Amino acid sequence: MLIRPIARDFKIIAFYLGRVFLVVAAAGMLPAGWALLGREWAPFSSFLLMIGFFAVLGTAMMRLGVGEQRLDWGHGMVVVAVTWLVVPAIGAIPFLLSGHFGGPLDAYFDAMSGLSTTGLALVQDLDHLAPSLNFWRHLLHFLGGQGIIIAVLVLFAGGGALTMYYGEGRDDQILPSVRSTARFIWSVAAAHLVFGVVALGLVAYLVLGFGFGRSLFHGLMIFFAGFDTGGFSPQSTSLGYYHSAVFELVTAVLMVAGALSFGVHFALWRGPRRSLLKNLETRTVLLTFGFTMTLVVLGLALTVAYTELTGLSRQGFFQALSAQTGTGFTTIPSSELARWGGLAFGGMAIAMALGGMASSTAGGVKALRNGLTLRSMGQEVRAILLPHGAMVDRSYFQFRERPLSPDLARSVMTVSLLYVALYIAGAGVGIAYGMPLQQALFESVSAGANVGLSVGLTEPSMPALLKLTYVVQMWLGRLEFVAVFALVGFVVSIVRGK
């Protein structure tokens, strides 16, 4: 029987949502400050409006829920799901007022794409966009990739932290308390921020010959989009703008760092490092990347797209890595990617669908689920082949030996199947609008796996329903379904509960 939520439930949810909105309002002051310093008055006024909305909503909701602070599992999930719907809606205000978007849906699309670290974009005339607006686009990647909720947890302790932590698609609690884990995650991000911006800025300044200020600007933008595996870029030609293997290499390091789970970051920092290669997740990600990379390079070699091995390996490696880590950067135009076809195209789609590590900023099904699914299937086959009553090893190694129970196997396969269904559903909508199967599937996987690579179908003129479909896919893919299902259950219980 469904239990209808009472006023207290709404108050609890409102209180935590209010906290989140205040944190985002504070984050909005960064691009506002940027605009103020750069005398970008039009963007500044739109940022002020956005901050005002977040602040009023935040304080009003906290006032509404004052005194109600005990958050249970369902409340936390609803908070997370609503956060990821409302923040892009208000965060899209500066986009909409900039005049660079065809309408509210396009602005919302880009805000959701930024926050979910997808990278698909409907912005028009990007090359003339204000730097502060570009900063906001990329900051959304950072907020979404590190986790808005995580930011809230760093600032405010309190009951119910764990449920919100898991609701945002995190699987492992690295340190004993959720708050210390959240702090660790932001510390890792801060350390990479310093390294990434300095390294990219130096390459831009010394190798590419950009001016000092512009080098820092490009370094910061590409860091946000690379480390958070987002894929936005400050110029319309993505990473192809830089025409530099060194710049791509530094970006690739950041992309890999972003696609590693924070558990791996912790192990690299404090050990045990030796067990990393023994981890099921590490082995799976290496195996799947080796497989998809081979497909892409082999496919490109067969099409004779590149006549030299150096070109083949550099271009093939970067696009495959971008797909597998869920970043979505590219060094080639989308029209060229659409022409790849065959093995290379398939390799890219599979890489996007599989994704990087769990509890990272990467999207897709994710390596741990892929590994557990394969292992579980292998164990089932072994159980059938062995004599009746024989013992089958039902465990896996992930920093330590863990049991692979039927419940775990079932939940892993369920989420994996949900991702497959998500990819197919999005492709179905694309096909209904007359898009070729192959391209519709590619674009759908890109949206659902929060990658952002495009073969040119994602453009401002595409049908509104398709834009909405990709928005929902980005939202579901980023939250890994559970929080969204909890929200749906909550809404149903309001209507049908007793």
Place this chain on the structure above:
Amino acid sequence: MRSEFPVPSSRFSGVRRWCLAVTAVVGFWALTAAPAVAQVIVPVEDLLADPSAFNGQTITVEGELIGDYGFRSDGTMWTQLNDDSYVQAPVVDGGELTGSNVGIGVRMPAALAQSLDPPGGYRVRGPVVQATGVWKYHDPDRQGESYLDASAVETVEQGTRLEESGNMVAIGIGVLLLAISGLLWLRYVAARDRT
């Protein structure tokens, strides 16, 4: 010894002179017209639609230089050339929305870039140029990059600075909302202290 070839008659000599004259005229036309053939402007959209078809050819593209001028240690300068509707009317200047930017990378000798206006960007319409050079598609010398290796750049229109003023309505509403949120915060703190 006499040549086995027939001795040309005066009639044949006249034809030969005529042919030589025609050849000279055609040759002169071909030589002077050669740069004009390269001056046929290839739209960047067409170039990107079939980039391999132009590989190794000397072509001319026209558009706005945008983003950055990257002066590298090898004496070259890299930038981006956009050929879209925003070249004439960027959004910030009231231009109509027509989709994404359409551009290619351009490399040129640094000396050619010295006299160029600053590249386009926010509130700047960069110089519109005609760049002539060899289109290098998947250049093996640059590990598969594609770009125009320009050897001549001619400015068609100078760059211009654009204006964009603030939105006073948005500022007014934003300040009002912040004031309301301040009051709500005070009420929240009072209520929290009571409980």
